[in-house]
Amino acid sequence: MELPGPDFPAGLIVVEDVAIRGLTHAKAAVEVAEGVQRFIAEVHRFIWPVCTQHGPGLMHPELHQGRAxxxxxxxxxxxTAVSDRDTT
Ligand SMILES: [Zn+2]
Known part of the structure; x- marks a missing residue:
């Protein structure tokens, strides 16, 4: 976390190497999910989440119909939804 300063007047939160810049719940949820996924891959060396239909593979968070x-x-x-919160 970077407190407000000359480089980041509004402050900055980073999860793994992903800066959280989303101004809505859904956009921020996508960015946090991406950071958590990268952290798990980097630190724990496994792929998460895993699709129950297709197994390990390319799973990524993104906005779908306005939700994460x-x-x-x-x-x-x-x-699956990144968050169960039903707002954008
Ligand atoms: Zn699948």
């Missing part, structure tokens, strides 16, 4: 979802690269198809 994990999207499976096979298909592609929405796998």
């Amino acid at each position: 979802f994990w999207i499976c690269g096979q298909g592609p198809h929405p796998f």
Whole structure:
């Protein structure tokens, strides 16, 4: 976390190497999810989450119909919501 200063007047929060810049819940959830996924891969050396239909593969968080979802690269198809909060 970077407190407000000359380089970041509004401050800055970083998860792993992903800066959280989203101004809505959904956008911030996508960025946090990406940072957590990278952290788990880097520190724990495994892929998370894993699609129950297709197994390990390219799963990434993104906005889908205005909500944060994990999207499976096979298909592609929405796998599960990143957050159960139903607002943007
Ligand atoms: Zn899948």
